[in-house]
Amino acid sequence: MTSNARPNLGGLFNGSTPPQQPSRIGDPASPRLVTSVPISETPLPPRGSASPGPTRPSAAKSGSAASGSATSGPARSVPPQSKSDPGGRQQAQPEVHWADPVGLVNQYFGLLRTLLDLNQQWAVACATAVAALPRRVGLHR
Amino acid sequence: MRRVVAIANGKGGVGKTTLAAGLAGQVAATGQRVLIIDTDPQGNMGRDLGYGPQDGSSLGLAITHGLPLDVIRDVRVGLDVIPGGPALWDVAPAFTSRGARGASLPGLRPALDKLQPAGTTAGYDLVLIDTPPGEPILQELVFAAADYLIIPTRSDDASLDGLVVVAQRFAAARAMNPDLTLLGVALFGVRAGSTRLISRVRSALEETLGGAAPVFDTSIRYLESAAVDMRSRGLLPYELAELHRGDKTRRIKQLRKGVKVDGENSLLSRDSSATGLAGDYAGFAAEVLAAISVQESRARVEVAV
Numbered sequence: 001m002t003s004n005a006r007p008n009l010g011g012l013f014n015g016s017t018p019p020q021q022p023s024r025i026g027d028p029a030s031p032r033l034v035t036s037v038p039i040s041e042t043p044l045p046p047r048g049s050a051s052p053g054p055t056r057p058s059a060a061k062s063g064s065a066a067s068g069s070a071t072s073g074p075a076r077s078v079p080p081q082s083k084s085d086p087g088g089r090q091q092a093q094p095e096v097h098w099a100d101p102v103g104l105v106n107q108y109f110g111l112l113r114t115l116l117d118l119n120q121q122w123a124v125a126c127a128t129a130v131a132a133l134p135r136r137v138g139l140h141r
Numbered sequence: 142m143r144r145v146v147a148i149a150n151g152k153g154g155v156g157k158t159t160l161a162a163g164l165a166g167q168v169a170a171t172g173q174r175v176l177i178i179d180t181d182p183q184g185n186m187g188r189d190l191g192y193g194p195q196d197g198s199s200l201g202l203a204i205t206h207g208l209p210l211d212v213i214r215d216v217r218v219g220l221d222v223i224p225g226g227p228a229l230w231d232v233a234p235a236f237t238s239r240g241a242r243g244a245s246l247p248g249l250r251p252a253l254d255k256l257q258p259a260g261t262t263a264g265y266d267l268v269l270i271d272t273p274p275g276e277p278i279l280q281e282l283v284f285a286a287a288d289y290l291i292i293p294t295r296s297d298d299a300s301l302d303g304l305v306v307v308a309q310r311f312a313a314a315r316a317m318n319p320d321l322t323l324l325g326v327a328l329f330g331v332r333a334g335s336t337r338l339i340s341r342v343r344s345a346l347e348e349t350l351g352g353a354a355p356v357f358d359t360s361i362r363y364l365e366s367a368a369v370d371m372r373s374r375g376l377l378p379y380e381l382a383e384l385h386r387g388d389k390t391r392r393i394k395q396l397r398k399g400v401k402v403d404g405e406n407s408l409l410s411r412d413s414s415a416t417g418l419a420g421d422y423a424g425f426a427a428e429v430l431a432a433i434s435v436q437e438s439r440a441r442v443e444v445a446v
Contacts, residue, residue: 010351012308013323019312
């Protein structure tokens with residue numbers, strides 16, 4: 001440990017510097033982990049029969065989605081089966097992304113943090129200049 | 142007050158497990174009730190404390206499903222253990238899976254709050270948690286449950302990288318656990334008598350920490366032979382020193398009888414070095430307990446204000 005260029009980790013340990021990444025275990029219900037809204041809320045027009053979509057798990061047909069699929073949990077709704085789709089097949093539906101309110105809030109506070117950092121740097125520069133004034137005018141060596 | 146201390150570094154091989162086991166044993170030897178939790182899937186704590194390999198399923202299920210913890214009682218007088226093991230590899234995937242559907246894990250804290258030493262309703266005087274370096278989710282789960290953090294580090298530049306990693310995880314975990322406090326950094330595995338090196342590394346560490354926490358005055362010396370003796374026999378440093386004292390008496394008796402004393406089972410370390418190592422741990426344990434007391438006093442003053 002002889003290098004001259006050492007990071008100053010004091011801010012990370014005393015809370016004055018935010019981490020580069022948020023906690024992996026914090027805010028487990030954050031929408032960042034759920035990439036699309038439930039499909040049942042965004043019905044799309046059916047495509048032509050020439051290009052059928054991927055097969056949905058048959059567990060959805062029986063109404064017990066949680067027991068049949070490891071990726072489906074209680075928070076997700078299962079799309080209703082249409083009468084024209086008796087085999088339980090669904091058309092391919094692209095993921096639809098809503099505006100993420102948590103992401104927007106994070107962006108907003110990130111902007112605030114940046115502004116505050118700039119403000120701090122400017123204030124520190126001013127304070128440093130003021131502190132150096134006596135030396136400049138020759139009051140101190 | 143709760144005294145849950147995590148031992149962590151973002152780099153492997155810096156002495157976390159050895160330091161945690163030595164510290165736990167030393168504090169327990171002073172009559173305090175100590176619990177040590179091994180959150181490392183490799184489960185190496187078993188070698189240090191001599192309780193043998195475990196699968197770590199109790200700890201894994203406590204974290205993922207909130208089940209009660211199974212405690213191995215009295216591996217030493219006053220020292221209980223919750224072992225780690227390969228079942229802990231399942232924690233991070235379980236967290237990712239449940240997070241993807243908006244659910245959360247119970248984590249470590251609820252299970253910890255229910256724990257008591259056998260035969261008493263009071264809690265443990267000290268809980269130490271050893272963490273794995275390469276499992277960020279496990280490490281952050283521990284940080285979310287801990288009150289204090291001790292970072293062991295070696296004297297090389299690569300250890301600084303581990304310090305940076307753990308600093309980032311520490312800062313991220315404080316969003317959930319604002320009371321988490323860095324108790325100090327412990328210099329581990331330095332050659333005894335390397336005063337210039339120790340002084341230089343300590344200065345570098347203090348500069349890196351920026352006054353956020355101290356570097357402990359006591360550094361733990363590096364003794365390969367003692368490390369081999371301790372792990373092969375499941376001994377703690379003070380126990381190795383005691384064994385040396387007993388071994389010396391036995392050797393003298395054998396010499397008087399004219400019997401050859403250096404057998405295959407003889408200790409590799411020397412009496413004086415084992416005693417020195419035990420002294421390091423005694424000094425370190427005293428420093429850690431003093432640092433905790435200072436933090437608790439500070440907390441009481443803040444509450445009073």
